[in-house]
Amino acid sequence: MTGKSHYHIVTFGCQMNESDSERMHGIMEQLGYTAAGSIEDSDVILINTCSVRETAENKVYGLLGRLKKLKEKKPGLVIGVGGCMTQVESTAAHIKKRYPYVNLVFGTGIMHQLPDLLEQAAGNKKTMIICRPPEGVYEGLPVKREDDLKAWVPVMYGCDNFCTYCIVPHVRGRERSRLPEDIFKEVEDLTLAGCREVTLLGQNVNSYGKDFGNGYGFGDLLASLNNVQGLLRIRFMTSHPKDFSLGLIDTIEKNPKVCEHFHIPLQSGSDKILKAMNRGYNRDYYLELISGIRNRIPGAAITTDIMVGFPGEKEADFAATMDMIERVGYDAAYTFIYNKRAGTPAENMADQVPEDEKTRRIGSLIKRQNQISIEKNVEEAGRIHQILVEGPSRADVNMLSGRTRTNKLVIFPGRALKKGDLIDVKIIGGSLTHLKGEESGGNKCPCVGPIAEVQHVHT
Numbered sequence: 001m002t003g004k005s006h007y008h009i010v011t012f013g014c015q016m017n018e019s020d021s022e023r024m025h026g027i028m029e030q031l032g033y034t035a036a037g038s039i040e041d042s043d044v045i046l047i048n049t050c051s052v053r054e055t056a057e058n059k060v061y062g063l064l065g066r067l068k069k070l071k072e073k074k075p076g077l078v079i080g081v082g083g084c085m086t087q088v089e090s091t092a093a094h095i096k097k098r099y100p101y102v103n104l105v106f107g108t109g110i111m112h113q114l115p116d117l118l119e120q121a122a123g124n125k126k127t128m129i130i131c132r133p134p135e136g137v138y139e140g141l142p143v144k145r146e147d148d149l150k151a152w153v154p155v156m157y158g159c160d161n162f163c164t165y166c167i168v169p170h171v172r173g174r175e176r177s178r179l180p181e182d183i184f185k186e187v188e189d190l191t192l193a194g195c196r197e198v199t200l201l202g203q204n205v206n207s208y209g210k211d212f213g214n215g216y217g218f219g220d221l222l223a224s225l226n227n228v229q230g231l232l233r234i235r236f237m238t239s240h241p242k243d244f245s246l247g248l249i250d251t252i253e254k255n256p257k258v259c260e261h262f263h264i265p266l267q268s269g270s271d272k273i274l275k276a277m278n279r280g281y282n283r284d285y286y287l288e289l290i291s292g293i294r295n296r297i298p299g300a301a302i303t304t305d306i307m308v309g310f311p312g313e314k315e316a317d318f319a320a321t322m323d324m325i326e327r328v329g330y331d332a333a334y335t336f337i338y339n340k341r342a343g344t345p346a347e348n349m350a351d352q353v354p355e356d357e358k359t360r361r362i363g364s365l366i367k368r369q370n371q372i373s374i375e376k377n378v379e380e381a382g383r384i385h386q387i388l389v390e391g392p393s394r395a396d397v398n399m400l401s402g403r404t405r406t407n408k409l410v411i412f413p414g415r416a417l418k419k420g421d422l423i424d425v426k427i428i429g430g431s432l433t434h435l436k437g438e439e440s441g442g443n444k445c446p447c448v449g450p451i452a453e454v455q456h457v458h459t
């Protein structure tokens, strides 16, 4: 391997995987590699996999199949497969058997060893599998981020919840929180380099700090990060409803950089299914939580994840889910069809729902939720939102795009504005995917002053 080699990383799955891939990019560049223009030009290809859904796994297998020809043309090509799929022993063994030209299969907890592993795997004729249960937290890995304005910042890894359909606790291990001082330093450094918005990531951010055993929790972390000079916005995901305390709503109210967007997975509106899923809450509790947020933080956007077709889900259970989307009025929902994950309790549950029924239910759910999302966005007309400018709109380069504090995409004309500016925008219309706006008097937010100062110091 030489300093002139090229690498390519393919990422599947959630924001946590995106964030892990940013660390892989950082490691590869620190090793002297440069990003390849295309997968065909690569000397090293790393695939960061996801095992949460079957479709994501099938995409990985499809890609590995296509890479066979490239490997035949370029025998020196190093192929590494990492991420959640590889933590499942049988899957790692399957990759080795079915795709023997893969050099390295590595687990989620050993990214810090990637430089050594790549070196060893490159000289090996057989697929090397290095996976072990993820534990601990590794600090100090280099990171190369796509975006300099907004950044993912993991605050904890793993999950202790064991929802019966979910593979995550099995592949990402138990909850481990990063130390607050390490997170603060990362956010401070990001801000000094021009970042204005961070999204704190964890499978269940509301249980951040439980493993410290000293009472320090997610609310304390938010309050501390609210003090980072030059940082404008703090977002977080994902929140488990059962761990979302009213105390946290207090903290959010008191710390103005924390944005008014709450992603609170519902999964099902049926108490019977929630119990079978081992979610730890029921619909009354969930609705109370939503009222608590809405009463204290008017105008907050609420989004969710919903699954249909969990084993045992009858028409009445699905109707209960449909009822919940009416009652809550979600701004948006990520909807999924349940599919079996090897090694989870739900895999062997009786009463699996037929595929055509799952498809029918998700169709109805998406149709109604889309109507609700459009209604919510249309209702925004006439309101003024503070927008963080992200740059020219992809749909129309003559327009700008940015997001509200509630995380809605807004397209608007921008005259002399630039990426990173905060501007008040009057909303003039809304559709399923975005809002349309016009500058509200052209006023920039007063806090633009000190931000410009920070940018100046470091450019």
Ligand code: SF4
Binding pocket: 159, 160, 161, 162, 163, 166, 167, 168, 169, 203, 204, 240
């Ligand atoms: S909270 Fe449940 S669904 Fe979310 S990662 Fe943990 S086990 Fe999976």
